[in-house]
Amino acid sequence: MTSTDQQKGGALCGVCTECGKCDRLLNGRSNEAIKKEEKMEQDNSVRLYTFIIYSENVPGLLSQITAVFTRRQVNIESLNVCASSTPGAHKYTITANCDRTMALMLTKQIEKKIDVLQANFFTDDEIFINETCLLKISTPVMLENKNVCRMVRLHNAHIVEVNSIYATVEKTGITSDILSLYNSLKSIGCVLQFVRSGRICITKDFTEHLDEYLADREKKRNGK
Amino acid sequence: MEKITGAEALMRALENEGVDILFGYPGGSIMPTYDALYDHKKTLNHILVRHEQGAVHAAQGYARVSGKVGCAIVTSGPGATNTVTGIADAMIDSTPMVVIAGQVGVAMLGTDAFQEVDVVGITSPITKWSYQIRRAEDVAWAVARAFYIAKSGRPGPVVLDFAKNAQTSLVEYEPVKADFIRSYEPDPDLNEDEIRQAARMINESVKPFVLVGQGVELGNAREELKEFLEKADMPCGTTFLGLSAIESDHRLNKGILGMHGNLGPNVMTNKCDLLIAVGMRFDDRVTGNLATYAKQAKIIHFDIDRSEFNKNVKVNLSVHGNCKKSLAAVTKLLDKATHTAWIEGFKPYEEKEYQKVIDKALNPTEGPLLMGEVVRKVSEATKNAGIMVTDVGQNQLFACRYFKFTQPRSVVTSGGLGTMGFGIPAAIGATFGAPDRTVCLFVGDGGLQMTLQEFGTIMEQGAPVKIILLNNNYLGNVRQWQEMFFSHRYSFTPMLNPDYELIAKGYNIPAKTVVERKDLDAAIAEMLSTPGPYLLQCAIKEEDNVMPMVPPGANIDEMILEYKP
Ligand SMILES: Cc1ncc(C[n+]2csc(CCOP(=O)(O)OP(=O)(O)O)c2C)c(N)n1
Ligand SMILES: [Mg+2]
Numbered sequence: 001m002t003s004t005d006q007q008k009g010g011a012l013c014g015v016c017t018e019c020g021k022c023d024r025l026l027n028g029r030s031n032e033a034i035k036k037e038e039k040m041e042q043d044n045s046v047r048l049y050t051f052i053i054y055s056e057n058v059p060g061l062l063s064q065i066t067a068v069f070t071r072r073q074v075n076i077e078s079l080n081v082c083a084s085s086t087p088g089a090h091k092y093t094i095t096a097n098c099d100r101t102m103a104l105m106l107t108k109q110i111e112k113k114i115d116v117l118q119a120n121f122f123t124d125d126e127i128f129i130n131e132t133c134l135l136k137i138s139t140p141v142m143l144e145n146k147n148v149c150r151m152v153r154l155h156n157a158h159i160v161e162v163n164s165i166y167a168t169v170e171k172t173g174i175t176s177d178i179l180s181l182y183n184s185l186k187s188i189g190c191v192l193q194f195v196r197s198g199r200i201c202i203t204k205d206f207t208e209h210l211d212e213y214l215a216d217r218e219k220k221r222n223g224k
Numbered sequence: 225m226e227k228i229t230g231a232e233a234l235m236r237a238l239e240n241e242g243v244d245i246l247f248g249y250p251g252g253s254i255m256p257t258y259d260a261l262y263d264h265k266k267t268l269n270h271i272l273v274r275h276e277q278g279a280v281h282a283a284q285g286y287a288r289v290s291g292k293v294g295c296a297i298v299t300s301g302p303g304a305t306n307t308v309t310g311i312a313d314a315m316i317d318s319t320p321m322v323v324i325a326g327q328v329g330v331a332m333l334g335t336d337a338f339q340e341v342d343v344v345g346i347t348s349p350i351t352k353w354s355y356q357i358r359r360a361e362d363v364a365w366a367v368a369r370a371f372y373i374a375k376s377g378r379p380g381p382v383v384l385d386f387a388k389n390a391q392t393s394l395v396e397y398e399p400v401k402a403d404f405i406r407s408y409e410p411d412p413d414l415n416e417d418e419i420r421q422a423a424r425m426i427n428e429s430v431k432p433f434v435l436v437g438q439g440v441e442l443g444n445a446r447e448e449l450k451e452f453l454e455k456a457d458m459p460c461g462t463t464f465l466g467l468s469a470i471e472s473d474h475r476l477n478k479g480i481l482g483m484h485g486n487l488g489p490n491v492m493t494n495k496c497d498l499l500i501a502v503g504m505r506f507d508d509r510v511t512g513n514l515a516t517y518a519k520q521a522k523i524i525h526f527d528i529d530r531s532e533f534n535k536n537v538k539v540n541l542s543v544h545g546n547c548k549k550s551l552a553a554v555t556k557l558l559d560k561a562t563h564t565a566w567i568e569g570f571k572p573y574e575e576k577e578y579q580k581v582i583d584k585a586l587n588p589t590e591g592p593l594l595m596g597e598v599v600r601k602v603s604e605a606t607k608n609a610g611i612m613v614t615d616v617g618q619n620q621l622f623a624c625r626y627f628k629f630t631q632p633r634s635v636v637t638s639g640g641l642g643t644m645g646f647g648i649p650a651a652i653g654a655t656f657g658a659p660d661r662t663v664c665l666f667v668g669d670g671g672l673q674m675t676l677q678e679f680g681t682i683m684e685q686g687a688p689v690k691i692i693l694l695n696n697n698y699l700g701n702v703r704q705w706q707e708m709f710f711s712h713r714y715s716f717t718p719m720l721n722p723d724y725e726l727i728a729k730g731y732n733i734p735a736k737t738v739v740e741r742k743d744l745d746a747a748i749a750e751m752l753s754t755p756g757p758y759l760l761q762c763a764i765k766e767e768d769n770v771m772p773m774v775p776p777g778a779n780i781d782e783m784i785l786e787y788k789p
Contacts, residue, residue: 028421028522028541038538056407064348071349101534108531114353114373117407217406224404 045099048077050127050201053092053110054084054117054210061115065092068109074098078131080198086210089117095199118210127201133178134195135169141190142167148190155181166192175199227394230360231260234324234386237367238268240399243295245269245286245656247279251299253339254326256391271656271685274677276303278649280310281675284319285653288636289611289661291444293320293374294653300326301339304385305346309643311381312350316640317465318442320379322370323347329389330358343385352380358387360395365402372402377410378529379442412528414550418543422500422524422550423557425541429498429522431566432458433489435481435510438465438639439503439527445548446470446632449502452555457562459570461489463504464624468634472608478570482510483774484621487783488573490774493518494781495569502526503547506536507640512780526550580785581771586626592765593741595622595666595694602664602692603627605748610662611636611654615647615671617701619694621770623666631661645674651689652681662690662752669695669721679731682757689757691733696764697721704769708787709776728759735759 055061062081069076077095084091098106107119139162142148152159157171171181178196185191228236234257238246246268250258261270273279276298283294294314298307304325314321328337347354353373357366370382426432440449446469453460453476461481462469470477479486481493490512493499499521504510511517514536523539525532526547533542543550585596599622603610608628613636614620620637629635636654638646651665672693682689703717728735734754738747738761751758772783 028425028524031519031522031540034538034540060344060348060354063345067349105531105535108533112529112531114405114408214406221404221406 046097047099047123048095048097049103049121049123050129050199051092051094051096051103051107051110051119051121052201052203053094053107053119054086054089055092055113056115056117057083057088057090058115061090061113062092064113065094065110065116068106069094069096072098072102072106074102074106078198080200084210086214089210089214093198093200118213120209122201122203126205127203129174129199129201130172131175131178131199132170132172132197133182134193135171135182135185135191136166136193137169137185137190138192139163139165139167141188145188145190147188148185151181151184151188155184157181225396228397229256229260229392230357230363230386230395231257231391233360233363233395233397234367234391235260235264235268236397236399237364238295239264241293241367241371243268243293245271246295246297247271247273247282247286247653248297249273249276249279249299249303251301251303251326251339253300253328253388254297254303254324254386254391256388257297257324257326257386270297271652271681273649273652274680275675276306277309277645278652278675278678278681280307280314280321280323281643281646281649282653282656282678282681283321283323284310284314284317284646285613285636285650286657287319287321287653288650288657289633289654290657291633292657293322293371295322295324297324298326299339300328300343301341303339304341304343308346308350309641309645311347311383313638313641313643313646314381315350315352317638318379318438319381320374321381322374322384323381324384324386326391327356327385327387330387331389333387343383347383350381351383354383354385356385356387357390360390360393363390363395364397364400368400368402369405372405373408377408378439410528412545414545414553415543418541419550419553420557421541422526422543422554425498425522425524426456426458426500426554427557427559427561430563431495431497432456432563433492433496433499433521434458434460435493435499435501435504436460436462436466436469437502437504438463438469439547440466440469441633443503443528443546443548445503445546445551448548448551448555450474452551452558455555455560456558457564457567458500459492459563459567461485461493463507463510463639464637465635465639466504467624467627468629468632471630472628476567478574480625482507482780483512483776484625484770484772486574487577487772487785488570490783491573491781492570494520494779496521499523500526501539502551503528505532508536511536512774512778512782516779577772577785585622588741593738593744593762594768595619595764596626597741598692598694598744598762598764599623599626599666600628601744601748602690605752606662606664610634610664611658613637613647613651613654613663613665615665615667616642616644617668617671617699618696618704618768618770619666619668619671619700621701622694625770627664633658644671647671648675648678648689648691649681651691652678652685652687655687655689663688664690664692666692666694668700669693669697669719669724670699672724676727679728679733682733683731686756688755690751691757691759692751693724693759693761694764695721695724695761696766696768698766700768701770703767707767707769707789712789724759724761733757733759735761737761737763739763
């Protein structure tokens with residue numbers, strides 16, 4: 001798990017002293033470790049991270065969270081907000097390109113907001129990802145050009161409605177598959193409208209850190 | 225149960241939080257609350273300021289010296305926007321403050337109603353919490369939560385945007401206590417491993433150096449800091465905001481860090497083998513060039529705010545928690561040590577700075593008055609027990625360099641935001657926060673005019689602010705940079721000044737001007753022995769520079785001691 005700091009309950013890396021992954025280490029890390037990390041960041045710095053943020057269900061938080069990205073000059077690529085499986089908690093799924101240090105700073109500054117429960121960031125291999133797109137394509141072109149239906153089948157997309165003017169195509173998958181479908185249909189010249197959802201995802205982790213954190217907090221509340 | 229208005233509920237909720245003073249200014253959208261206040265004059269001392277910026281800075285000054293939450297109350301629209309600078313200042317300098325602003329009724333929200341402004345939207349990025357009270361039922365809860373958030377953890381400002389309908393509608397009031405928010409942990413448990421590792425790193429160090437920030441004062445950890453330093457015999461330097469976290473003449477206090485700090489602490493930052501930061505945030509004015517900052521050392525960072533770790537400076541170990549607890553826990557595990565040779569190592573730098581800078585600043589024999597000598601004389605006249613309030617500019621830098629401290633919570637200065645105009649209102653607030661202490665304000669001719677209207681508040685309250693106006697007829701600090709880094713091109717920094725004595729007289733504030741060095745002592749004595757407020761104007765050398773200096777972007781150990789054009 002590429003965890004942020006553990007202020008609000010993610011898990012510690014737990015064993016190593018210099019893994020360079022978590023920044024709260026059980027032992028002081030060496031200056032060499034810091035240098036190595038800095039070098040790593042310079043070398044292959046920017047990549048797409050997925051931020052998962054849980055908050056209380058209060059109005060106004062979304063703009064505060066996005067403002068943290070804006071202030072740090074990081075563009076948000078996609079954004080999804082909805083209720084989570086934990087009662088009362090909202091889940092934000094945000095993707096953005098930045099380096100790891102930045103991702104860490106962003107999550108820490110987001111977690112600092114009073115009503116935010118947890119903020120973490122992940123690389124694509126740490127999560128199950130899904131996105132959806134809808135395409136409105138021209139029926140006359142579709143009937144004329146066999147490649148349209150071929151492309152739809154090839155990409156495992158569905159046609160959900162057809163009439164004499166247009167057809168509606170739906171596809172779920174990862175970003176690159178969706179873009180590949182879009183680009184091939186676009187090159188045929190049949191796309192009337194295209195829309196793509198923000199990314200949604202769940203973690204591959206075996207523990208539910210939010211639940212653990214909340215249970216921990218309840219204990220603390222009762223201890224008061 | 226008795227039903228009362230939301231405004232009356234606010235009064236009771238404030239009293240329930242132990243509030244006894246409010247700095248404020250009335251207006252349309254907050255009138256129901258001011259009407260309720262009329263019946264609570266005995267318990268809630270309302271200080272009418274002359275501009276809402278004055279209310280927030282006064283609340284800040286009050287909070288900084290008392291350790292309590294400062295409270296300001298203003299109307300909607302322009303009243304609220306006038307508080308923005310003070311809110312931002314309190315945020316960056318971690319000052320506990322609650323600002324209550326009126327707001328139009330909920331039915332009119334979003335319609336561009338008269339004096340409607342999106343206060344929560346404007347202040348969210350510069351507050352710990354900003355909340356709109358839309359119903360009288362929410363008053364008790366919101367006030368309790370506001371004070372809990374403002375004062376707990378790393379303190380900061382909270383804004384309550386109080387809709388007019390919530391002020392007037394009726395509610396059954398019951399006091400609420402807030403001491404838990406599940407998404408917010410202001411008092412994190414210490415991590416045993418961090419404590420043990422910190423102790424081990426300190427015990428292994430031969431050249432430890434401690435950086436003391438305001439966190440020590442905010443955590444009431446002065447004693448813990450002293451034991452920590454003394455047990456392991458570690459020298460320290462302080463930030464501006466941490467100046468009174470340890471006595472100025474403590475054996476282990478080696479002076480001020482950063483751009484206009486002392487030579488020793490800055491040079492030794494780049495010579496130590498272990499740098500231990502306590503309740504400070506590695507501000508760029510403190511670190512200079514990060515690429516060369518303490519690269520030879522291991523670094524430990526004690527802080528209550530996790531988002532400060534590795535923000536500017538990558539650290540080897542972070543110790544999360546209230547430093548009152550973490551310092552005490554680490555101290556227990558420390559070996560008694562002596563670092564005599566290492567500490568002696570500061571001496572040559574101290575002597576060099578004394579010779580080249582300090583002696584000249586404090587003991588000039590000819591020429592016009594210098595800021596340094598004035599500040600030191602005032603400090604000594606208070607037996608170094610006064611509260612130092614500053615504005616921003618050369619007056620601030622000289623005040624911080626040459627005022628001396630024996631008492632806690634004695635520094636009120638705008639550190640992170642550098643807000644000109646902070647001084648006068650903050651000093652007013654300080655006189656209410658520490659009524660038994662002498663409050664000395666050092667202010668420039670530029671900054672004085674930014675909140676000059678608060679002379680009216682001083683007059684009305686008889687607030688005993690000792691105003692030392694260090695008048696150099698320039699926006700001095702900017703002029704210094706123009707001289708040093710912009711080829712001496714004084715673009716709009718000379719200023720035509722009014723007759724400040726005459727202005728003070730208009731406000732019934734006793735005033736005097738000192739031009740000659742020989743008159744300074746007597747003038748200071750007169751100022752301090754005159755009850756109530758006093759304006760002492762000092763005619764300061766016009767083109768003096770604050771030295772030493774780490775030029776912007778330079779390495780921290782490359783201080784310029786003397787500037788030769
Ligand atoms: C509100 C605000 N505006 C502008 C500045 C930029 N600034 C910093 S110091 C300074 C000059 C201050 O002049 P004065 O108050 O006379 O103090 P001096 O430096 O001469 O002691 C200025 C303009 C600031 N810090 N705050
Ligand atoms: Mg000036």
